[in-house]
Amino acid sequence: LAKTTQPISMDSYEGQEVNITCSHNNIATNDYITWYQQFPSQGPRFIIQGYKTKVTNEVASLFIPADRKSSTLSLPRVSLSDTAVYYCLVGDISVGSARQLTFGSGTQLTVLP
């Protein structure tokens, strides 16, 4: 199983772009990279998922270099409401293997006014 390493915490200011990098040196060929956001007293919320290069949706972008040994979640122009824990998960998302996806300790992002 691919182990992930993320910063424990990050601080940012409102309106700034925030980049959270996740290292996954032993990622396997079939593994995807998925990011989740979790607010206190809520379940994690899916943000974005990708396999290679760049993926963008309405809330974030995910950058994956060619060697796929790391990935960067980019949050444009953060607001106070983006303060949360962000988790990077790496693993095979096929039906038979998805149960092996594991959460690490996540990155606590604090957005300051």
Added chain:
Amino acid sequence: GAGVSQSPRYKVAKRGQDVALRCDPISGHVSLFWYQQALGQGPEFLTYFQNEAQLDKSGLPSDRFFAERPEGSVSTLKIQRTQQEDSAVYLCASSLLGGHGWFFGPGTRLTVL
């Protein structure tokens, strides 16, 4: 419903009591996961269902933990003879198939006194 629901949201049990936690996944979702989240930690995998079949229960911490999904929709996590170390938030997640974007419920916070 529009999302995954869990009940009760909060449960206080005396040590030794049995508890049952319910998860209503999104209609039509094949995959269902249970996770346990201790305070300040990431969610940890407990068990996985594909329709009514429990394909993986390797994360259940002891034989006091039992999960079922008899008709392939609603799932129940039962904990017998609760212990203080069982205190945690229990999260349920469902997905259409495998790991293509899990939808988490709000969780049940279990406190064992």
